[in-house]
Amino acid sequence: MNIRVRINGAARExxxxxxxxxxxxxxxxxxxxxxHIGCETSICGAxxxxxxxxxxxSCTLLAVxxxxxxxxxxxxxxxxxxxxxxxxxxxWEEHGLQCGFCTPGMILAAHQLLxxxxxxxxxxxxxxxxxxxxxxxxxxxxVKAIEWAAEKMGGSTS
Amino acid sequence: MIPEPxxxxxxxxxxxxxxxxxxLGEQAKLLAGGHSLLPMMKLRLAAPRHVIDLGHLQExxxxxxxxxxxxxxxxxxxxxIESSALLNEKCPLLADTAxxxxxxxxxxxxxLGGSLAxxxxxxxxxxAMLALxxxxxxxxxxxxxxxxxxxxxxxxxxxxxxxxxxxATIRVPTxxxxxxxxxxxxxxxxxxxxxxxxxxxxKLSEAGxxxxxxxxxxxxxxxxxxxxxxxxxxxxxxxxxxxxxxAAAHAADGVEPNADLFASAEYRHHxxxxxxxxxxERALEKARA
Numbered sequence: 387m388n389i390r391v392r393i394n395g396a397a398r399e400x401x402x403x404x405x406x407x408x409x410x411x412x413x414x415x416x417x418x419x420x421x422h423i424g425c426e427t428s429i430c431g432a433x434x435x436x437x438x439x440x441x442x443x444s445c446t447l448l449a450v451x452x453x454x455x456x457x458x459x460x461x462x463x464x465x466x467x468x469x470x471x472x473x474x475x476x477x478w479e480e481h482g483l484q485c486g487f488c489t490p491g492m493i494l495a496a497h498q499l500l501x502x503x504x505x506x507x508x509x510x511x512x513x514x515x516x517x518x519x520x521x522x523x524x525x526x527x528x529v530k531a532i533e534w535a536a537e538k539m540g541g542s543t544s
Numbered sequence: 545m546i547p548e549p550x551x552x553x554x555x556x557x558x559x560x561x562x563x564x565x566x567x568l569g570e571q572a573k574l575l576a577g578g579h580s581l582l583p584m585m586k587l588r589l590a591a592p593r594h595v596i597d598l599g600h601l602q603e604x605x606x607x608x609x610x611x612x613x614x615x616x617x618x619x620x621x622x623x624x625i626e627s628s629a630l631l632n633e634k635c636p637l638l639a640d641t642a643x644x645x646x647x648x649x650x651x652x653x654x655x656l657g658g659s660l661a662x663x664x665x666x667x668x669x670x671x672a673m674l675a676l677x678x679x680x681x682x683x684x685x686x687x688x689x690x691x692x693x694x695x696x697x698x699x700x701x702x703x704x705x706x707x708x709x710x711x712a713t714i715r716v717p718t719x720x721x722x723x724x725x726x727x728x729x730x731x732x733x734x735x736x737x738x739x740x741x742x743x744x745x746x747k748l749s750e751a752g753x754x755x756x757x758x759x760x761x762x763x764x765x766x767x768x769x770x771x772x773x774x775x776x777x778x779x780x781x782x783x784x785x786x787x788x789x790x791a792a793a794h795a796a797d798g799v800e801p802n803a804d805l806f807a808s809a810e811y812r813h814h815x816x817x818x819x820x821x822x823x824x825e826r827a828l829e830k831a832r833a
Binding site for chain 2 (some may be wrong): 403404405407431440443448450451495498
């Protein structure tokens with residue numbers, strides 16, 4: 387089946403099998419391997435991307451369900467000149483990762499949080515990350531990284 | 545984990561969807577948000593030959609008020625429900641239940657109708673549907689019918705929906721005066737599903753007695769149920785702390801509780817009493833406020 391999507395601002399059109407999962411489409415067809423495959427059972431959140439601005443688990447979506455949608459992956463947060471998004475910078479500054487496997491999903495889940503609630507409390511941040519698992523660090527540095535970004539973005543939502 | 549191949553259909557109207565569902569019958573599965581069906585297809589517990597994706601039916605995404613009732617389109621997402629000002633004000637039980645489901649990503653995609661049609665024994669929605677005496681509208685190429693929540697949940701992952709029927713609308717009564725509601729849940733720490741969940745709506749008389757009470761329980765048995773024995777113990781009575789404890793002890797009477805590695809049947813039986821009591825206490829607190 388033919389689908390049209392915009393990924394990180396760029397339009398694409400591809401012929402895909404209906405059973406192809408969105409995460410495989412992003413990684414294997416579009417070549418964007420920043421979106422990770424973790425548990426494959428919609429628990430861990432490593433595969434989180436934004437679809438029309440909402441955080442979704444791309445392992446539990448068919449690529450055909452994204453027909454007509456706007457997708458943002460972790461690659462899409464970095465500016466063209468390579469400047470990091472405040473959330474990416476925050477994970478750097480506050481050491482919000484060790485192995486980094488969960489990080490793209492964490493950042494996109496946090497992105498949705500800050501777009502809905504630009505000044506979240508610590509408990510609101512933790513609640514917003516309920517769908518994302520980190521198996522290295524515990525969550526303290528991740529929460530701090532998101533606080534850093536919220537502060538840096540000064541309550542703006544983009 | 546990759547599903548078996550299937551033929552994909554993406555109708556753009558309910559009429560087109562019912563026609564397809566009627567033509568394809570039991571060979572087809574309906575896809576709403578996909579957060580129940582796709583996991584089963586990936587595990588190959590389900591391998592439908594046809595998938596009818598209802599995702600484009602914008603006409604089923606509404607939440608609206610209609611004469612003392614609220615109507616919700618089956619494709620309203622859990623997030624839409626948790627963030628609906630109308631529901632938070634006039635039927636808070638639904639917004640509170642939605643907030644307890646899964647995680648933010650799951651609530652963005654998962655739908656009320658999809659979850660109900662899937663009828664997972666640990667799903668959250670059936671408890672609220674039973675406590676609210678919800679009415680569910682099934683639409684098919686032949687017409688429509690309304691099914692009471694009590695008749696909708698037939699057994700483990702099975703409902704009163706016939707092949708070819710699509711769940712289109714969920715209708716619930718708004719919260720009357722001197723009433724309160726609450727959903728309390730023991731959340732499975734890994735999956736987020738309800739090990740036990742209790743939904744309560746209670747109405748007090750002017751004298752402060754329990755005039756009406758409805759209790760839906762999910763997670764305990766093969767299907768959600770009304771805790772009728774608890775309701776009987778409470779109607780017409782003054783809700784003292786002791787009476788609530790004694791009544792709630794009957795929360796799993798006549799039910800054969802599920803047992804798994806996480807929670808034995810005995811434990812689920814115990815949890816049912818605890819969570820029903822807690823939900824009753826909270827609902828009564830709100831009714832008095």
